[in-house]
Amino acid sequence: EDQVTQSPEALRLQEGESSSLNCSYTVSGLRGLFWYRQDPGKGPEFLFTLYSAGEEKEKERLKATLTKKESFLHITAPKPEDSATYLCAVPLLQENTPLVFGKGTRLSVIA
Amino acid sequence: GAVVSQHPSWVICKSGTSVKIECRSLDFQATTMFWYRQFPKQSLMLMATSNEGSKATYEQGVEKDKFLINHASLTLSTLTVTSAHPEDSSFYICAGSPTGGLNTEAFFGQGTRLTVV
Numbered sequence A: 001e002d003q004v005t006q007s008p009e010a011l012r013l014q015e016g017e018s019s020s021l022n023c024s025y026t027v028s029g030l031r032g033l034f035w036y037r038q039d040p041g042k043g044p045e046f047l048f049t050l051y052s053a054g055e056e057k058e059k060e061r062l063k064a065t066l067t068k069k070e071s072f073l074h075i076t077a078p079k080p081e082d083s084a085t086y087l088c089a090v091p092l093l094q095e096n097t098p099l100v101f102g103k104g105t106r107l108s109v110i111a
Numbered sequence B: 001g002a003v004v005s006q007h008p009s010w011v012i013c014k015s016g017t018s019v020k021i022e023c024r025s026l027d028f029q030a031t032t033m034f035w036y037r038q039f040p041k042q043s044l045m046l047m048a049t050s051n052e053g054s055k056a057t058y059e060q061g062v063e064k065d066k067f068l069i070n071h072a073s074l075t076l077s078t079l080t081v082t083s084a085h086p087e088d089s090s091f092y093i094c095a096g097s098p099t100g101g102l103n104t105e106a107f108f109g110q111g112t113r114l115t116v117v
Helices: none
Strands: A004-007 A010-014 A019-025 A033-038 A045-050 A056-059 A062-066 A070-075 A084-091 A099-101 A105-110 B004-007 B010-013 B019-025 B032-038 B045-051 B067-073 B076-081 B090-097 B112-116
Touching: A004 A084, A010 A019, A019 A033, A019 A084, A033 A070, A045 A056, A045 A062, A070 A084, A099 B045, B004 B090, B010 B019, B019 B032, B019 B090, B019 B112, B032 B067, B032 B076, B045 B067, B076 B090
Parallel strands: A010 A105, B010 B112
Antiparallel strands: A004 A019, A019 A070, A033 A045, A033 A084, A056 A062, A062 A070, A084 A099, A084 A105, B004 B019, B019 B076, B032 B045, B032 B090, B067 B076, B090 B112
8 A cells, every 4th residue: 555645647847837746645643744856867855844734845946835645846937957756755653664755756847 | 964975876797796885974874774776767665774783674575685784884884786686677775864763854875776787
């Protein structure tokens, strides 16, 4: 049973066309939801951590929001350099348990 | 943010040989290190969790005798793929957690592309 589900699997946007990526999770007692950016052939790059429903964080053209069941990564007026795979992840509750990742959304921004 | 250095970034080896991948935390002490594997267009799948000075905990389906993990210090963890086969070809990524215990934030290495021919 998937604990982290991301949608859409792939997204193609024109430069400047804003959109949102979704991450839904089923773990109880959430201890943080993490967003990462991954470029081809590279390790994930940390973007945001959200801990409680209603929390929002922003970084340049990206804004992450969190509800009790899902998180959104909003991309405002994207540029081609925003093209990447965006991953969300949550930690499980057991001690020393690492992050469980969704399958990611592959974003392509076309000039 | 904290930096995790992983190398080599890519390696090609012959079937049956062993390959060692190193993961170093450069500016923090990583009590816990995680090793992930990622196949093309798939997400990161956890292989094992290692804590400094103790044996690694492997995920179900991951052969501990094939994927040897050593975490001898707070800044270095190694993954050795023994008797590699073509099906072991993948992208291996390590991550270090400066807080240990429950993971609150993990910093990832650059990844190692392993190709077994």
